[in-house]
Amino acid sequence: xxxxxxxxxxxxxxxxxxxxxxxxxxxxxxxxxxxxxxxxxxxxxxxxxxxxxxxxxxxxxxxxxxxxxxxxxxxxxxxxxxxxxxxxxxxxxxxxxxxxxxxxxxxxxxxxxxxxxxxxxxxxxxxxxxxxxxxxxxxxxxxxxxxxxxxxxxxxxxxxxxxxxxxxxxxxxxxxxxxxxxxxxxxxxxxxxxxxxxxxxxxxxxxxxxxxxxxxxxxxxxxxxxxxxxxxxxxxxxxxxxxxxxxxxxxxxxxxxxxxxxxxxxxxxxxxxxxxxxxxxxxxxxxxxxxxxxxxxxxxxxxxxxxxxxxxxxxxxxxxxxxxxxxxxxxxxxxxxxxxxxxxxxxxxxxxxxxxxxxxxxxxxxxxxxxxxxxxxxxxxxxxxxxxxxxxxxxxxxxxxxxxxxxxxxxxxxxxxxxxxxxxxxxxxxxxxxxxxxxxxxxxxxxxxxxxxxxxxxxxxxxxxxxxxxxxxxxxxxxxxxxxxxxxxxxxxxxxxxxxxxx
Numbered sequence: 347x348x349x350x351x352x353x354x355x356x357x358x359x360x361x362x363x364x365x366x367x368x369x370x371x372x373x374x375x376x377x378x379x380x381x382x383x384x385x386x387x388x389x390x391x392x393x394x395x396x397x398x399x400x401x402x403x404x405x406x407x408x409x410x411x412x413x414x415x416x417x418x419x420x421x422x423x424x425x426x427x428x429x430x431x432x433x434x435x436x437x438x439x440x441x442x443x444x445x446x447x448x449x450x451x452x453x454x455x456x457x458x459x460x461x462x463x464x465x466x467x468x469x470x471x472x473x474x475x476x477x478x479x480x481x482x483x484x485x486x487x488x489x490x491x492x493x494x495x496x497x498x499x500x501x502x503x504x505x506x507x508x509x510x511x512x513x514x515x516x517x518x519x520x521x522x523x524x525x526x527x528x529x530x531x532x533x534x535x536x537x538x539x540x541x542x543x544x545x546x547x548x549x550x551x552x553x554x555x556x557x558x559x560x561x562x563x564x565x566x567x568x569x570x571x572x573x574x575x576x577x578x579x580x581x582x583x584x585x586x587x588x589x590x591x592x593x594x595x596x597x598x599x600x601x602x603x604x605x606x607x608x609x610x611x612x613x614x615x616x617x618x619x620x621x622x623x624x625x626x627x628x629x630x631x632x633x634x635x636x637x638x639x640x641x642x643x644x645x646x647x648x649x650x651x652x653x654x655x656x657x658x659x660x661x662x663x664x665x666x667x668x669x670x671x672x673x674x675x676x677x678x679x680x681x682x683x684x685x686x687x688x689x690x691x692x693x694x695x696x697x698x699x700x701x702x703x704x705x706x707x708x709x710x711x712x713x714x715x716x717x718x719x720x721x722x723x724x725x726x727x728x729x730x731x732x733x734x735x736x737x738x739x740x741x742x743x744x745x746x747x748x749x750x751x752x753x754x755x756x757x758x759x760x761x762x763x764x765x766x767x768x769x770x771x772x773x774x775x776x777x778x779x780x781x782x783x784x785x786x787x788x789x790x791x792x793x794x795x796x797x798x799x800x801x802x803x804x805x806x807x808x809x810x811x812x813x814x815x816x817x818x819x820x821x822x823x824x825x826x827x828x829x830x831x832x833x834x835x836x837x838x839x840x841x842x843x844x845x846x847x848x849x
Contacts, residue, residue: 444543448482449536450498450529456480457538466523466545468516487512487520497539503531507539510546522550577603577656577669579630586673593675595645604629615641615649625654632666634658639676651680693764695743696750704763708773708823711761712816715775720816721783723772723790724830728808728842730768741800745807752793771827777815780847787811787845795843810837811845819848 444463448456478484490511508526527541574587584603591598604626614622618640625638636656641649656671691703734742761773794809812834819829829848837846
């Protein structure tokens with residue numbers, strides 16, 4: 347890059363102005379001789395007539411006018427050049443970047459550098475000249491000097507080049523510098539580089555921090571089996587990280603993702619289809635945060651629980667551009683919760699619902715299906731105290747488990763609960779008529795009438811059943827169980843081993 351300071355420009359511009367002024371002065375001298383001739387001649391009228399006839403008088407006035415115009419123009423141009431060069435110098439020195447030109451040959455002499463360059467490296471221009479012989483390479487870190495020496499091989503006059511190097515400052519700090527410029531062949535035939543010199547140390551440190559954070563996040567995601575994803579709204583395209591294929595055995599890129607029907611059968615558990623569909627619909631909606639839980643088939647063709655969460659990224663016009671998020675494997679956590687929930691809701695011995703859960707489930711059922719007929723059958727194992735006394739509580743527990751397993755097979759899908767030591771109930775919804783009630787009662791009675799072997803001895807067991815009907819006998823759980831209990835005690839009073847409807 348050529349020297350743009352005002353002195354340099356004026357040194358080249360002023361001689362041109364001087365030439366113009368010299369020509370004007372020459373013309374003025376010629377005009378003066380003509381005037382002297384006129385004054386020397388006594389017969390002015392004769393000379394005037396002679397000059398007029400020859401056209402010299404016209405030439406004289408023309409030359410005189412040219413002198414005035416040329417001199418005035420020279421003064422105006424001089425002022426404008428001085429002002430323009432001062433403005434150029436101000437601009438180059440105020441831009442937050444250095445300008446430098448240096449030779450691409452051993453010595454790497456700096457032929458021009460603005461004040462910002464010296465400010466960035468922390469040296470005065472005189473220091474660079476005296477202490478470092480004006481050599482650009484003196485400030486380049488040794489490991490990056492080859493980048494400068496190799497530029498000569500890429501030289502092509504006027505072509506653009508960009509390179510990043512590390513340099514030393516006066517305080518011996520290392521800074522990252524970006525050189526953007528052009529190869530120039532100067533007037534002496536030297537191959538030089540004229541470039542903008544930008545300190546990118548802060549930007550480089552920020553980039554390194556971002557890369558470090560990204561790497562930490564990637565490692566954390568890898569350790570935790572999290573899978574990152576990006577959903578591109580305009581293309582309806584879901585792109586999972588490569589690990590998705592490893593874990594789930596499918597292509598990590600899914601086109602037309604919101605059209606869940608395309609892939610639901612091979613991806614999501616049938617019971618969780620609606621949850622996935624709802625999540626897919628939210629993705630392009632622009633909602634800031636969204637999440638869902640569902641079971642996905644893994645590479646081993648087993649369903650595992652996953653939690654998916656995404657955050658929307660917006661464009662300049664606040665429109666949804668993409669959704670960034672991750673898929674977290676929560677299968678172990680979910681199954682542990684299910685175990686805890688099972689223990690909280692179930693009778694630990696028989697596996698049926700405990701007393702509290704049984705009541706809650708029946709009450710919820712009655713609220714949802716209050717315009718249909720249902721039945722509640724209350725069961726009491728006959729003479730169960732006699733079994734415990736004669737065969738022990740362990741044998742008694744085994745007999746309860748034995749009987750409940752038979753009941754589960756008959757009434758799968760219905761609510762079965764343990765409400766006391768040897769008291770159970772079965773709640774059956776949507777009973778069409780009383781004949782169906784009788785059939786259900788006989789099936790239950792048959793399951794209870796069994797023989798169980800304890801230490802080689804046969805133990806005959808049976809049960810008594812009291813039945814109440816919704817809504818005839820009651821519209822609440824408490825009313826239904828009260829009526830069923832009364833019917834049960836009627837059976838026991840009449841000899842046990844049978845069933846009876848309330849009323």
